[in-house]
Amino acid sequence: MDALHHVAPAQAGATELDEDPARAGQRKSLLRLLTCGSVDDGKSTLLGRLLYDSKMVLDDQLEALEADSRKSGTQGDRLDFALLVDGLSAEREQGITIDVAYRFFATERRKFIVADTPGHEQYTRNMVTGASTADLAIILVDARKGVLTQTRRHSHLVHLLGIRHVVLAVSKMDLVDFSEDRFEAIVADYRAFATEIGIAEFTAIPIAALSGDNIASLSAATPWYRGASLLEHLETVPLAAARSDGGAFQMPVQWVNRPNSGFRGYSGRIVGGTVRPGDDIVILPSGLTSRVERIVTFDGDLDRAVNGQSVTLTLADEVDCSRGEVIASAAAAPEVADVLAANLVWMSDEPLAPGRSYWLKIGAVTVSATIGAVDHIVDVETGRPAAARLLALNDIGHCELSLDRPVAAIPYARSRELGAFILIDKLSHATAAAGMIDALPRRAALGRETGESDRIVWLTGVAREDRAGIAATAQRKLQAMGRMSFILDEEAIRGDLNSDLTAGPPDSTEHARRVRAVAALMSRAGLHVLVAADVPAAEAWPGRALTPADLEQEGGAEWVI
């Protein structure tokens, strides 16, 4: 079937002895990094310099740079490297949202993808976006200014996003005469602060980006500095090959591949560990078990696949497994949870209203999530918690989320892939927040194990004037079967519990949340709950939501049992 595809010799023979220079270049590793600095710390200059020193700047671009440097540069006759990456100012003026720009450069040993987060407005949102994929962060500190509030802010976010490698680049060293004392004082200052917030290790490098000192090679101006140049450090910093959860195998299923009745494969990208044919696996959240039969790829079956690879697995048994489920090593499976405690970084102009429900995407699954009360928000400058009820754009808050069904999850500190999620606004479809799980609390209410939610029926989807009649009929039937029930309507709830709320948003989500809480408590007490209050369809859970179509069906009134 694939006459176009020939197995290239590189696949079979890409050994260290391969002489072909074109192929040698194929064996680079990949490092994703983030640069953080306040305006004027020299971030653009440093980036431009890295591109220039790794020979990524071509003649035509260099010509343009020379012309631009003369016209609008700040460096007189010298090249203004900042102009190489400064493609974003015009857009900022036009009010275009820019979160992150990505730059690429490569050396003999590594390819680098740099997330460059411009500007100070929207800083948290931008930086979190860039940091979410980075393995390393360069935190720039101006040698004249030392550690500033912004430095603390950047460091907190770097730590929150779980970036393990931190470089403290003390910049503009030329302006402090390459003073060792000055450098050491800044490093000591930063170390005290870093330890306090939990950054255990960092690498400090004195640099001057404009003149290139300690960027691509060590500078004669800092004979006292014993470490590596910035580029050498970036090239050699060890990359954790398997960074997820101690090497246990996990793969969210993105797609079930069924080209014909004879083949059924589960496609996904491995997010932790290694897998081999014959391995025992469990499918989560269902808990079904099986064994890996084959690891199928276009290049032939593999005898093992590792973290980061996109593969297709076949299983030894015919088990149910669909998009969104996680195939994991049976020996060390992640937990399954329907309550998540998490840090949320709010990214939407519309603030978070507690009690409102959002789509939550984790791995390859999207579920409905309701956000409970915000415990506290984190002040990114001091790192200290503060009280708050709402989360607004760029706030970071801690809260609990209840999901409408369980998902496989791992705290973020142990897995970036199964510990991170996004929240999606159900109406606008905007990405409203980034979330990082910090714990999986036991479910307190709304338990599904005992079938409590089966006793809740939402009549909210049928016309308001019909609800009372339907509810009364249902109550009679239940009574005839010896079951106790309660009609939870507006009158029952507004009278007292919701008397402080007004009609319409944002109170309507709070209203729905309270209705849900009351229904859950009643059902836990053994009552059947017939919810006839005014609640939007998206909020009508857990339990069964009745539609007008249900009533029209044959034996429509039987729905209640």
Added chain:
Amino acid sequence: MNAPATFRSRGLTHLEQLEAESIHIMREVLAEAERPVMLYSIGKDSAVMLHLARKAFFPAPPPFPLLHVDTTWKFRDMYALRERAAREAGMELIVHRNPEAERLGINPFDHGSLHTDLWKTQGLRQALDQHGFDAAFGGARRDEDKSRAKERIFSFRSAHHRWDPKNQRPELWSLYNARKSRGETMRVFPLSNWTELDVWQYIHAEDIPIVPLYLAAARPTVERDGMILMVDDDRFRLREGEVPAWRSVRFRTLGCYPLTGAVESRASTLPEIIQEMLLATTSERQNRAIDHDGAASMERKKQEGYF
């Protein structure tokens, strides 16, 4: 991209990681979109994208069609590869030519930027609307141009195909938000994080078929406005005094032949091309006439719905 175990123990290479990321993106789109399509322009980026799609869905053929928005002015070698590549991938090939442009005889000699607008921008919209595609894969890369550096992998368009720069979503981790309202569409760029060099190295490593025009050969050319143009067929209008001359040239990007500049080169094999790239001194877009009409032009074209 299966390497021996010894080599694997050092972790995936950059090409293996790029490959895995692109495959992940394609599978997300297939799972979340209603009717995806892959834009296939027959160039090297499209060749890589098609190859990745074959890998992503193997042993099934990629479960969506290829769409070529044709201008009738591509190089002859490109048309030859188009049919073959679609057939061998087992995919349906949809070729769309804007009937209005065809009727008006729009061509790159007489109509300047109208040529691109009508054939490509309008043509693409027509094709997407006509077939009801809600997600289109494109082969654009972030390294192509300064203005693309900030481009999202999933790029949303209004019901009228407008790109609203104020309304793009942050992309966190590898969690793509592909939700959209009725009528909205998305463009998805699985090669966002690839560079030109990555593309060539991958083509070499995977032995991916490409249009021979990328390799140097003696071709009939004329020099015009600082560009070397190839006289690919007899529709080429020679100016006063122009005489086609044989030059050893190759192309770094391919588009409509009267608008695509060649570079003089003797690199006739992939390793030679990669070697030349490593020593290259100009960026690939320099040889495209379309990009010369002003700094903000790419941005404007994108807002209008051109890729």
